[in-house]
Amino acid sequence: MNPFLKAVLLTIVIVALALLVVLQLDNTRTVELRKSIDKTLSENTERQVVQYYGQVMASDPQSQCQYLTRLRQKQFDSTYPLAQRIQDYEKNNLLNSEYQNIKNTYFLGLTEIYLSGIEHHKLCGGDEIPLVMFYSEKNDCPDCRAQNRLMPFIAQRCPKVRIYAFPSDSDLTPLQMMTDRYNISKTPTIVINDNKRLVGLSSEDEIIAALKANGAVCDGATVGASIPAPLTASAMVNASS
Amino acid sequence: MQLRRYDTETGLVDGSIAPAGFERSGLDVQGKKTLIVLGAAVLALAVIVALAVSFNTLLLIYTIFMIFILMVYLCIWMDGASDTSEPHVPMDQWPSVTVVIPSYNAGHTIFECIEACKKMTYKGEKEIIVVDDGSTDGSIDEIHKIKGITLLRKEKNAGKGAALNMAIMQAKGDLVACVDSDTYPETHALERAVPFFHDDPKLGGLVFFICAANPKTMIQRLQELEYWVSFGFYFKTISFIKGLHITPGPMAMYRKSIFIELGGFDEKNIAEDMEIALRLRRHGWGLTTCHTAKVYTEVPVSIKALYKQRLRWFRGGILNLFKYTDMFLNPRYGSLGLFTLPMMLSTGLFAALFTFWMLSDWARSLISAILPTFSNLQAVLPGLFVLPPLDPLMVSSAIVVGLVPAVIWGFFLWSGFEIAGEKPKLAHIIPCICLMTVYPLFLGVTFLSAYAHELSGQGYKW
Numbered sequence: 090m091n092p093f094l095k096a097v098l099l100t101i102v103i104v105a106l107a108l109l110v111v112l113q114l115d116n117t118r119t120v121e122l123r124k125s126i127d128k129t130l131s132e133n134t135e136r137q138v139v140q141y142y143g144q145v146m147a148s149d150p151q152s153q154c155q156y157l158t159r160l161r162q163k164q165f166d167s168t169y170p171l172a173q174r175i176q177d178y179e180k181n182n183l184l185n186s187e188y189q190n191i192k193n194t195y196f197l198g199l200t201e202i203y204l205s206g207i208e209h210h211k212l213c214g215g216d217e218i219p220l221v222m223f224y225s226e227k228n229d230c231p232d233c234r235a236q237n238r239l240m241p242f243i244a245q246r247c248p249k250v251r252i253y254a255f256p257s258d259s260d261l262t263p264l265q266m267m268t269d270r271y272n273i274s275k276t277p278t279i280v281i282n283d284n285k286r287l288v289g290l291s292s293e294d295e296i297i298a299a300l301k302a303n304g305a306v307c308d309g310a311t312v313g314a315s316i317p318a319p320l321t322a323s324a325m326v327n328a329s330s
Numbered sequence: 331m332q333l334r335r336y337d338t339e340t341g342l343v344d345g346s347i348a349p350a351g352f353e354r355s356g357l358d359v360q361g362k363k364t365l366i367v368l369g370a371a372v373l374a375l376a377v378i379v380a381l382a383v384s385f386n387t388l389l390l391i392y393t394i395f396m397i398f399i400l401m402v403y404l405c406i407w408m409d410g411a412s413d414t415s416e417p418h419v420p421m422d423q424w425p426s427v428t429v430v431i432p433s434y435n436a437g438h439t440i441f442e443c444i445e446a447c448k449k450m451t452y453k454g455e456k457e458i459i460v461v462d463d464g465s466t467d468g469s470i471d472e473i474h475k476i477k478g479i480t481l482l483r484k485e486k487n488a489g490k491g492a493a494l495n496m497a498i499m500q501a502k503g504d505l506v507a508c509v510d511s512d513t514y515p516e517t518h519a520l521e522r523a524v525p526f527f528h529d530d531p532k533l534g535g536l537v538f539f540i541c542a543a544n545p546k547t548m549i550q551r552l553q554e555l556e557y558w559v560s561f562g563f564y565f566k567t568i569s570f571i572k573g574l575h576i577t578p579g580p581m582a583m584y585r586k587s588i589f590i591e592l593g594g595f596d597e598k599n600i601a602e603d604m605e606i607a608l609r610l611r612r613h614g615w616g617l618t619t620c621h622t623a624k625v626y627t628e629v630p631v632s633i634k635a636l637y638k639q640r641l642r643w644f645r646g647g648i649l650n651l652f653k654y655t656d657m658f659l660n661p662r663y664g665s666l667g668l669f670t671l672p673m674m675l676s677t678g679l680f681a682a683l684f685t686f687w688m689l690s691d692w693a694r695s696l697i698s699a700i701l702p703t704f705s706n707l708q709a710v711l712p713g714l715f716v717l718p719p720l721d722p723l724m725v726s727s728a729i730v731v732g733l734v735p736a737v738i739w740g741f742f743l744w745s746g747f748e749i750a751g752e753k754p755k756l757a758h759i760i761p762c763i764c765l766m767t768v769y770p771l772f773l774g775v776t777f778l779s780a781y782a783h784e785l786s787g788q789g790y791k792w
Contacts, residue, residue, distance in 0.1 A: 092409050092571070093669070096401035103401070104394050107734050111727040118723050174721070183386050183727035 108184065115185035118178040122171075122191050129168045129198045136160050136205060154213035161209060161217075164202055165251065171195060172254070193261055200263045203253050207283060216249045218282055218305045220296075223268065225276045226256035232290040236277040239293055247300055247307040369679075370785055376683050385691055386728040392684050393728075396735040399673060403567050404738060407745065411570035414749075416522065416622060417529035424454025425527070427520055428503030428586070431460045432493035436511035437469035439628060444476060446514035451521060457502055461493040490579070491595035491602040498589050506586050512628040513580040514543060519623040523583050526618055534615025535607060536583040537565060537574065541750065543626035549636055552761040552769065553629040558746030559739075565619050566749060573665030574617040575674070577610075579603040580627035588615055601646020608654045611666055621749055637776055644678070644780035651675055678777045685774025736766055 139160060143153040175195060179188045206219055222240065224233035240252050255264050257273045271280045279287040279296060282303040287295060297307050429447050433440045440460075447458050458479040462470045464487035473481055482496055494508055505527060509515060515538065523536050540561040542554040561578065568574055577584070582603065592609055595602045607617060630636040651658070651671060658675075660667040743762065747754055 092405035093402060095405045096398060099401045099405065100394065100398040103397055103734060104731075107731045111730055114723075114725065114727055114730060121723060177721070177724055181724060181726040181728075183390065183731070 111183050112185075115182050118182065119185050119187050119191065122175060122178060125167065125171055125174070126191065126194050126198065129164065129171065129202075130194070132160070132164045132167065133198060133201050133205075136164070150213075154215075157209060157213060158215065161202075161206070168199060168202060193259075196255060196259065196261055196264060199253060200255070200261075200267070206251060216304070216306070218247075218250045218300060218303055220250050220252050220282075220300070221267075221271075221280045222252070222254045223257040223271070223273045223276055223278045223280070224254060225258055227258045230276050233277045236279075236290050239296070242293060243296055243300075246297065247305050250300060250305055250307075367785070370781070373679060373683065373781070376679070377686055385687065386726075388684065388687055389728040390731060392680060393731050393735060395676075395680060397738070399677060400735055400738040400742070402669070402673075403564065403742065406567045406571055407563075409570075411567040412745070414621070416620075417525045419525060419529050421453070421525055421528060424452065424524060425504040426455035426457070426502060427452060427505045427507060427524065427583075428497075428501035429456065429458045429507045429509055429520075430494060430497040430501065431458070431509050431511055432463055432490050432497070433460055433465060433469065433473070433511040434463040434487060434490075434493070435465045435467040435469065437465075437467045437472070439512040440469055440473065441476075443509065443511050443514055444473070444479060446517075447509060448478060449517050450515060450519055451517055452524075453521065454524075455503070456520070459497045459500060461497045463487050463490070463493040489597055491597035491599060494602075495589075495594035495597065498586065498594055501586060504586055505583055506589070507581065507583040508579075509625075510580045510627060512543075513625055514627075515581055515625040516623055519581070519620075519625060522623040523620045526620060527583075527585060530616060530618070532614065532616050533618060534585055534588045534610040535577045535617045537561075537569070537577050537617065537619045538581045538583075538623050538625045539565075539619070539621045539749070540578050540580050541624050541626050542629045545629065547631050548761060548764070549633055550629050550631060551757065552764050553636070555743065555746070555758060555761050555765055556769075557629075558750045558752070559742050562621065562746040562749040563742045566621055568665075568670055569617070569619040571665040571669070572616065573670040574619065575607055575611070575666055575670045576601075576604045577607045577617060581625040584610075585615075599646065599650070600642055601650055604646055604650045605653070608650055608657065611663060612654065612657060624750070633772075637772075640773065640776045641780050641783065644777050645784055647674065647678070648780060648784050681770060681774040682777040682781065685771055686778060688771070689775075739766065 136157065139153075139156055142148070143150075172195070175188070175192060182188065203219060203221065206217060209215065210217065220243070222233075222236060224230055224237070237254070240254075243250060244252055255267065257264075257268045257276055257278070259265065271278070271286060275288050277290060279291060279299075281287070281296075281299050285299050285303060287299055291299075300307060429450070431440070431443060431447065436443075444458070444460065450456070459482060460473055460479055461482045461484065462473065464484050470481070470483065473479075480500070482500060484493060484496060498506055505524065507520065507523075519538060523538065526536055527533050540557055542550060542557050545551045545554040565574065579602075584606075588610060592613055596605045599605045610617060630639050651674070654671075657663045657667045658671050744754075
């Protein structure tokens with residue numbers, strides 16, 4: 090048999106085998122992500138059930154809020170690292186095309202956490218302050234990435250501030266509704282406490298000042314380059330690179 | 331002795347006598363320049379396409395291409411190229427051999443070289459001619475004192491091709507072995523090689539197994555391995571399907587009659603060793619390898635010297651490919667036209683393209699990291715210190731596919747060791763890793779540079 094023909098056949102077999110392995114690896118990643126997202130979604134349901142329980146059983150609002158606050162912390166703990174993982178896994182992906190769906194589910198879950206936070210504030214008060222950062226997913230936005238790199242430090246300095254990041258050009262209706270509500274025309278734009286808007290790339294001092302004006306407690310000096318950065322929900326901004 | 335003139339423009343032996351020995355075409359191959367420009371256009375198009383697809387997709391395409399090329403080698407190897415048997419024809423009469431050594435300012439290697447050539451055992455008549463190509467380092471006075479060799483002298487430095495031609499015109503032997511002044515052949519090299527010529531009357535040239543001499547620095551150790559794979563494994567394989575395209579300069583042997591029939595070396599070609607091989611093949615002469623005869627050659631010590639050497643090889647390769655375009659994809663020339671030449675060009679272009687893509691990707695991420703700095707330095711600095719999380723699933727799928735050719739190549743390296751009769755040592759690990767990771771990038775950059783040099787028509791330096 091002609092060695093060239095043999096080589097073609099062998100190449101097909103080897104590439105097919107390699108792609109099978111890769112397919113398996115890609116799928117393992119998405120399965121892991123799906124599991125984690127399922128967990129955050131079930132936590133959302135858990136919170137809804139707790140609220141419903143409070144309404145039906147007319148439980149004491151103070152103990153009700155205690156349960157809800159604990160639940161919220163749990164939700165943040167499981168949702169925040171997810172953004173980074175989705176981004177990293179997608180970067181290493183080769184054949185799986187599920188990532189847009191995964192991201193959509195993730196954003197829907199995150200939107201629910203954001204909305205429930207506002208509701209939680211009305212119901213139970215508390216000192217949690219939401220900070221939402223809008224970025225572009227479809228167009229390259231170096232400023233968004235730069236803004237994003239700052240977020241772990243904001244989280245470090247202001248422990249009560251909850252950081253969210255949403256794409257302003259998503260196809261998801263709830264995200265479009267938010268984009269309209271906050272009148273986002275330029276990215277990055279930061280919305281603090283549902284009212285204060287910072288348009289364009291903002292410095293750490295500007296953000297801290299705006300947060301303080303909204304009642305946040307922040308300490309520490311400006312820019313601590315040596316602080317190990319904790320993960321925040323804004324990690325996915327890097328994916329637009 | 332008079333020689334027929336070979337016209338490198340037309341590729342025809344016109345039969346007219348070259349009055350002043352060997353005069354060859356210039357480097358500026360008009361008409362073929364359009365081809366070079368066309369090649370650049372294809373490359374530019376490929377670059378644009380490459381920029382449009384994702385890095386992973388490009389890596390996948392590149393990997394599949396590489397797997398195919400490596401599989402071809404593997405299949406040929408398994409089909410019988412691994413066979414080490416030699417021609418077993420009884421040599422009733424050993425033809426006379428002339429060893430030709432061109433020397434230009436080679437005072438630090440030439441004496442060892444002449445010594446090794448003198449030590450070469452041979453049952454027939456052996457003659458050694460050293461051509462001093464206008465050296466200015468005084469080595470000629472020392473060479474003069476050596477007995478048993480013929481010393482020819484060129485007043486002005488005219489290049490290796492011209493020096494070889496001068497010696498060939500004086501040579502008495504039926505076979506001519508051209509040895510570089512920094513190359514030391516094994517003692518049995520001639521005895522092993524000559525039977526091949528006796529065995530096959532259409533054999534025009536023979537390639538020895540080129541190895542690196544006394545590798546000391548990391549760059550040299552890396553080349554030692556590379557030579558075992560390239561001149562060992564690849565040459566043996568390619569030679570088996572009669573697809574050899576080059577008779578490497580360090581040491582090669584030719585029938586003297588081919589020089590009379592086809593003219594001598596192209597004196598103005600920077601890769602005259604490739605040019606003569608392609609010319610032989612075009613006129614129906616065969617090439618083969620003799621892997622039982624090792625010749626040791628000095629290899630570049632530093633990365634800069636290596637770059638200069640490879641730039642010359644690549645430029646010569648591109649130039650000669652364009653000179654012999656008619657052999658390209660021409661079934662008349664068998665595996666050479668259908669596999670070796672297209673494979674050479676496409677692997678070079680692919681490597682250059684891939685390198686270009688990688689470099690531009692790095693540049694892009696660097697720019698996107700630096701760009702916001704101008705608007706807000708404070709916002710950029712902290713992010714540079716974030717460590718990525720540890721996760722076993724963080725293995726890139728594209729790299730997993732990329733490991734496949736690496737494994738096949740590992741087998742080739744193993745076979746290279748076997749051909750060379752060497753055992754893998756611990757000291758080989760680091761050069762081996764370099765050879766598999768950064769070295770292809772280096773070659774890609776050099777190939778890009780060679781193409782750019784060729785396009786801009788910059789002058790040649792040895």
